[in-house]
Amino acid sequence: MDAGSLNPFSNLRGRSRCPLQEQILQRINSKENLDRFIPNRSAMDYDYAHYMLTEGRKIKENQIVFSPARDAYRMQLAEALNMNRTRILAFKNKPPTPVELFPSNHTTSVHPAKPLKPRRHIPQSSERTLDAPDLMDDFYLNLLDWGSSNVLAIALGNTVYLWDASDSSTSELVTIDDDNGPVTSVSWAPDGRHIAIGLNNSEVQLWDSASNRQLRTLRGCHRSRVGSMAWNSHILTTGGMDGMIVNNDVRIKSHVVKTYRGHRQEICGLKWSASGQQLASGGNDNLVHIWDMSKASSNSPTQWIHRLEDHTSAVKALAWCPFQSNLLASGGGGGDRTIKFWNTHTGACLNSVDTGSQVCALLWNKNERELLSSHGFTQNQLILWKYPSMVKMAEIMGHTSRVLHMVQSPNGCTVASAAGDETLRFWNVFGVPEVAKPAPKVHQEPFSHLYRIR
Template sequence: METETVLGGSAPAEPGSSSDPRREAWGSTSDARLPTSARKSPSSAYSDRFIPSRRGVNLQDSFALLPDSQPKKRDAPQEGAKEDNLDTYTMLLRSEFLGSESNGARRADELAPTSPQRNLFRYRALPSSRADENAAYALSPVGSDSQRVLCSPRKAPRKISTVPYKVLDAPALQDDFYLNLVDWSSLNVLAVGLGTCVYLWSACTSKVTKLCDLGPEDSVTSVNWTQRGTHLAVGTSVGEVQIWDAAKCQTTRTMSGHQARVGTLCWSGHMLSSGSRDRLILQRDVRVADHFTSKLSGHKQEVCGLKWSFDGQQLASGGNDNKLYVWSPHSTSPLLRFNEHTAAVKAISWSPHQNGLLASGGGTADRCIRFWNTQTASPLNSIDTGSQVCNLCWSKNINELVSTHGYSQNQIVVWRYSSMSKVATLTGHTLRVLYLAMSPDGQTIVTGAGDETLRFWNVFPGPKTKGDASDSSSMLDFQGRTSIR
């Protein structure tokens, strides 16, 4: 039934006309003989039946329609082509029935209403536009909005390979949840702690350099590069922190203060934070002679995660006591305390896209990734991943993050924020994926596990300022499997 014909400004058939079944009842009375006050002006004509018109109403906004279900896994090129056609057909249907005001170039599962909220029921039709008046003479079977959808350029779907494009053997890479033995510098050099030694692997030349050997009485428990990528901090099992010049392969300073192993390190400018099994966090300013400038005491068990925010105003720490704390550089007491995790908190990452957005992951008894707003001190979201969360890292180029997992799935998962839908799941490690680092261009991640391998994956697009991801390909272009030693 065409409701718009009734409500488009046209009243029912005029009484007295040949098509009016009520002609005999009305007799010869016509509108011309009615008093002037009883006549209705054409601009305010109403029907005598109040049937709602939905012209101009955004049904997606009114009914809050759910997005389509996730497409099935593409196992063959023919199936992928069919699903692409289905996506186009879905967009066309949405445009025809729901309208598309600015959704032309977006995928069907990402369409969102952009028009203002309107009432669902109307008793007067909106004036038709010139485009609607000319629609009757159009040669295309679809409307102008749908033509825009079909003609707009579509982004090629991002494909993430589920196979690492490079594998490095890493003998003696420890299978210890509380250590942090892999880090990637801004100068494209990967540092790996293997037993008592630290090795540097250049992603540009594939050259391996032995930076240091701590001797039989000590071992490497953490590594972390400065932001400039010229110096590397090395934590040891005896509680020392050493600063090494990577170009000269020489130590520049050794700092003490901890009574047990240093499992995590994090730089912020000239400030180096170190977390230890002795439950303390020491703040060290490498410009002064003192080994540490302040001592942060709050955790009841080993500190295994440390991350400075990008503006250097907040330090997040996680411990084996299931606590997540946020510290200010100007105080020795925690600024915020989060107690929702039910297992050790090692995985910590600050969002580079939103100030104050912090993600944290819990161990085997928790398995959750939680999000926090540290500006309002409020929890935002939580998702159960089904396995131990070992590491978290936000993408620099897109609003996504990657997590690595241990018991019992040993997988790597790429998530889309904030829907937390899975973009890709990567497998290959046979033990817990305990170590994670990202390349300086933000496209490649490297993961390490107790299976004594380092695996390289292309998971994120390149920087937008450098064009398409295919143009700004990763700095790692070699294939095969070699050894870090």
């Protein structure tokens, strides 16, 4: 085959060339054109090229008028032969014919569209309101807790009352005499049966709620009132006005097993992480400390792993995230008004949101990525936030004084709040979980060895 046979326009030799042909041949034969575009012969249609350079070109230039029937025939022929193109040369292969991955029958769908989840209704009024006379209007105390047995405990002055959510019955657990009272904190043990009661005289009492009897009294932990407590299995961690944090093993006679020193003023909040490895503490000195259980030593005061100093007011509200183990939310008092999020592995502050009012308590939704906060002056409201955008989903009014305490039912749906207006309100703010999970079995052995020491 000679070189001329490789030229797609070799069959035009000996014929008169139109100006378009001359331009193309000059471009192909030009040696000065350094940025050449070489056509891909295997991708070209020679019949179409010949037609466009001869008959097709004459028709367009001379504007030959055909009869309507003949004109319609030519149009259909051009469409059938795909002659409505304008480009002659081809520089790359045609793309492969698309493969239909799914059947063209649209009557049945392989992947039916997922129905949109209906927007949850968030009630703006409480489901139930109970009187809470003599509830102390003190920001630093923790007077409300909801146990795993679905019983809520509230301290009103010198008396601790129990409200059973299953039948709405109320009973009195204990009334402390004036020399030791008032009650400054309450905290249910993980088994939902035993409860710790912190007192103004620095002591802590342990009670069996089923038999309404006192099991023992923990003394020597603090020098002043015990305003915050948190359980970690058989370890009861207490925080006092003296700035001390103490781990008490309730199974043994010498119950003080570890101490944590870092705060200079009263301990307002204590929360153990779900794993029981990290403890978060908040104080009236505007500090948040993160302590690691594995690094604790019984021989000397334990050193914190992170000292968080970004808040500018007392920190009472603390909440560990249920879906991210190293995420902690903290809320500042009236001089701070922010909710801050911390990576407790690195100590980094991930976000800070100005709420505009005193943050008294924080609760994570166990079923959705949401955070609920309760506030003091000026609105005394509850705010539901979408996490991590921190967009307000709802502001819930009802209390007429600062909402000091907020706890969650065992199933994570109902929230109880207690305020300085001496009312206890119940809110269905977190909705109903899609799939009810069975409650985990609680090992009660650690509490079977409580010493009855008064």
